[in-house]
Every structure is written in structure tokens, then in C-alpha cells.
Amino acid sequence: MSSNKRFTKDFTLQEPICDEGIEKALEILKSGKLHRYNVDPGEQGETALLEEEFAAYMGKKYCLACASCGSAMYLALKSAGVRPGDKVLCNAYTLAPVPGAIENAGAAIELVDIIDDYTIDLTDLETKAAAPDTKYFMLSHMRGHITNMDRLMEICHAHGLVLIEDCAHTMGAFWDKKKSGSFGKAACFSTQTYKHMNSGEGGLLVTDDPDLIAQSIIYSGSYMLYERHTARPDMDVFESLKTQVPNYSCRMDNLRAALLRPQLKRLDIQCDRWNKRYLTLEQGLNKIKGITCPPRNPKENYVGSSIQFSLVNQDEETIQTFLGGCLDQGVELKWFGNKEPVGFTSAYSSWKYFGELPYLHNTRRILAVMCDMRIPLTFTLDDCKFIIKIIADVAKTVLK
Numbered sequence: 303m304s305s306n307k308r309f310t311k312d313f314t315l316q317e318p319i320c321d322e323g324i325e326k327a328l329e330i331l332k333s334g335k336l337h338r339y340n341v342d343p344g345e346q347g348e349t350a351l352l353e354e355e356f357a358a359y360m361g362k363k364y365c366l367a368c369a370s371c372g373s374a375m376y377l378a379l380k381s382a383g384v385r386p387g388d389k390v391l392c393n394a395y396t397l398a399p400v401p402g403a404i405e406n407a408g409a410a411i412e413l414v415d416i417i418d419d420y421t422i423d424l425t426d427l428e429t430k431a432a433a434p435d436t437k438y439f440m441l442s443h444m445r446g447h448i449t450n451m452d453r454l455m456e457i458c459h460a461h462g463l464v465l466i467e468d469c470a471h472t473m474g475a476f477w478d479k480k481k482s483g484s485f486g487k488a489a490c491f492s493t494q495t496y497k498h499m500n501s502g503e504g505g506l507l508v509t510d511d512p513d514l515i516a517q518s519i520i521y522s523g524s525y526m527l528y529e530r531h532t533a534r535p536d537m538d539v540f541e542s543l544k545t546q547v548p549n550y551s552c553r554m555d556n557l558r559a560a561l562l563r564p565q566l567k568r569l570d571i572q573c574d575r576w577n578k579r580y581l582t583l584e585q586g587l588n589k590i591k592g593i594t595c596p597p598r599n600p601k602e603n604y605v606g607s608s609i610q611f612s613l614v615n616q617d618e619e620t621i622q623t624f625l626g627g628c629l630d631q632g633v634e635l636k637w638f639g640n641k642e643p644v645g646f647t648s649a650y651s652s653w654k655y656f657g658e659l660p661y662l663h664n665t666r667r668i669l670a671v672m673c674d675m676r677i678p679l680t681f682t683l684d685d686c687k688f689i690i691k692i693i694a695d696v697a698k699t700v701l702k
């Protein structure tokens with residue numbers, strides 16, 4: 303009987319903001335003091351507190367809260383020294399804000415291929431890193447897939463690459479007990495609604511580099527009030543920079559920070575909850591003929607807030623029929639192989655503003671059959687089992 307029932311839950315519905323966050327937000331609204339620098343002498347605003355707490359969570363010295371992860375990435379690139387015309391390496395499987403941040407910094411993107419487990423092709427990286435004019439590398443842990451970071455760091459060190467990590471999907475994740483986002487010179491996180499903490503919009507930048515964070519703080523629009531930051535280096539670091547670095551106005555405000563602080567306390571618990579759902583889905587999907595979830599490296603301690611799988615050897619028409627069949631039953635899957643950019647499934651072929659980009663055979667082949675599903679925490683484990691049943695039924699009739 304249940305196979306005739308549709309799945310009716312919403313794939314984009316997050317859990318509500320917790321009471322502690324709502325109460326604090328109301329307090330701030332009543333005070334009118336939403337701007338991060340609108341604090342009394344000696345008072346630490348919510349934004350400064352969030353920065354301290356996130357730096358501590360990450361085991362990093364410094365943190366800056368920004369308007370978005372995209373703006374954090376842009377500030378990180380600028381503060382790391384990227385100048386117009388510089389080349390920035392980036393894995394070709396990522397989301398539009400990543401190439402957007404590179405373009406915003408005036409840089410040229412050099413795409414690096416991916417391999418069948420959706421992570422960056424380290425052989426291609428090594429070849430491209432060897433070019434004498436290549437110094438910067440934006441690594442996007444896209445959809446939470448973490449490459450072999452030991453090997454990746456060897457390549458960065460051997461070729462003097464400055465690494466910036468895009469951790470929009472790896473907040474709370476590890477590679478071999480070391481936090482994702484603690485490998486590079488800087489790392490950027492998103493607190494946009496569909497990521498691991500939700501403030502509507504928002505980004506966090508962490509680093510141990512005093513010069514980089516001082517620049518980022520000034521770039522973010524500190525109006526010479528950087529003293530009010532508490533996850534920052536000594537004031538003298540700002541002296542030589544304060545008139546050299548422009549204000550790009552991409553701050554976070556106290557209201558968002560107030561929503562995030564209690565979420566940070568619960569982040570690790572939430573990550574476990576995601577992984578329970580992920581494992582249920584992964585086990586189920588791997589039992590379905592025609593569907594493959596590539597094995598993940600045991601050292602990769604990911605956060606399963608979404609799941610990807612490949613419909614290996616299926617043609618475009620079959621994939622479309624499969625996706626349509628699942629959608630009819632209420633199961634909303636995204637497809638990275640779409641010719642036209644739809645929703646969040648942007649492929650690098652839609653970044654035409656960079657001009658001609660190279661044809662990456664493996665990336666094209668892999669994205670052409672890759673599907674993507676969100677796993678909101680509003681889904682129960684039974685929901686996950688129900689979804690598997692629907693997908694299995696559709697696969698049985700549609701896939702070859």
C-alpha cells in the first residue's frame with residue numbers, strides 16, 4: 303500500500319530557530335542595536351562573541367563574520383594577495399558563488415578536474431600547480447566531499463600554493479581528526495539557510511594569519527572600529543593597513559549572530575543527526591540496481607547534509623524519466639547534468655563570464671549522471687526509508 307503513497311514533506315524545510323536564538327533576537331530587536339558596532343563602551347556585541355566562539359570551535363586564532371560565504375571568500379582571496387589577472391585554481395565541481403568570488407577579485411579561474419568520488423583530481427591539481435604563474439588555490443569541499451587532505455597539502459607545500467578552503471558544506475566535518483577548514487591559510491563557511499547553521503544569510507572566515515584577518519576586517523567595512531573585534535590580532539597590525547585597504551561593506555549584524563550562537567553549541571549534535579539520515583539513505587541507495595554512491599575514504603568524517611549518487615551508464619532521456627518519476631512521488635532530486643543551469647545545480651559551462659573554459663572530460667562525464675538530494679533535519683529516519691522505497695520503485699521500472 304505505502305508504495306502508492308506520495309512523499310509529501312518539503313526538501314527545503316529546515317528546523318525552526320531554537321527558542322534561545324529567538325529570545326536573544328527579540329532582545330536585540332527591542333534594543334534597536336542591530337549593527338555590530340552599535341555597542342556600549344566595553345560591551346561585546348553578539349557578532350564579536352560569535353567570532354570568538356567560532357574561532358575557538360575551529361581551533362583558529364581569528365574569525366570574521368561576514369554577510370555571506372561568497373563575500374567571505376572574496377575577502378579571503380583579496381586579503382591573501384590575489385590581484386587582478388592572477389590565476390586561481392579551483393575544482394570544477396562547485397557552486398556558482400565560488401567562481402563568483404574569484405571573478406569578483408578580478409582573478410582568472412583555472413579549473414581542476416574531478417574524479418569519480420566527486421573530489422578534486424589530485425594528479426590534475428599537481429600538474430596545474432606546477433605552472434610558475436600559479437600561486438592561489440580555492441578548494442571547494444563541494445557537497446561535503448573531502449579529498450585526501452594529506453596528499454593535497456603535500457602538493458600545496460611542494461608548489462607554494464596558498465590554499466583557501468570553501469567549507470560551505472563541511473562545517474563540523476573532519477579529515478582524519480583535523481577539522482575541515484583548518485588546513486588552508488583561510489577557510490570560509492556559510493550560514494545561509496540551507497547550510498549547517500541558519501541565519502538566512504551569513505558567512506564566517508577563519509585564519510591564523512594576523513595580516514590576512516586584519517585586511518579582511520577592514521575590507522568587510524569596519525569604519526576604523528576594528529578595536530571592537532575580539533577575535534583579531536593586536537591593534538598595531540592594523541596601523542599600516544588602515545588607509546591602504548578599502549571598505550567593501552559586507553559585515554554581519556548582531557541579529558544574525560544572535561541566531562547563530564546557540565546553533566553553534568548544538569552543531570556537533572546536528573552533524574550526528576545528519577549522518578544517521580545519510581547512512582540510512584546511502585545503504586538504501588547502494589542496494590538499488592543502476593545507482594551508485596561512490597565509496598568514501600574512511601578518513602573522511604563528513605557531514606551528510608545532502609547525498610549524491612551516480613546513474614552510471616544511463617542516458618539523458620532515461621535520467622530525465624527517472625527524475626520525473628521520483629518527483630511524481632514527491633521525491634525531489636537535482637541533476638548536475640542539465641544542459642541549462644537550473645536551481646542550485648550549476649555546472650561550470652554556465653560560467654561564461656570567464657570566457658572560454660577548457661573541456662574537462664571527467665568532470666563532464668561525472669556530472670552528466672550525478673544526482674543530488676538535500677537531507678533536511680525535518681526528515682525522520684522513516685522518511686529516509688520511505689524515500690528509498692520510492693526511488694527503488696522508480697529505478698526498477700526506468701533504469702537500464
Ligand SMILES: *Cc1c(COP(=O)(O)O)cnc(C)c1O
Binds near residue numbers: 372470493504
Ligand atoms: C552555499 C555555498 C557557498 C556560498 O554560500 P553563500 O553564503 O550563499 O554565499 C559556497 N560554496 C558552496 C559549495 C556552497 O554550497
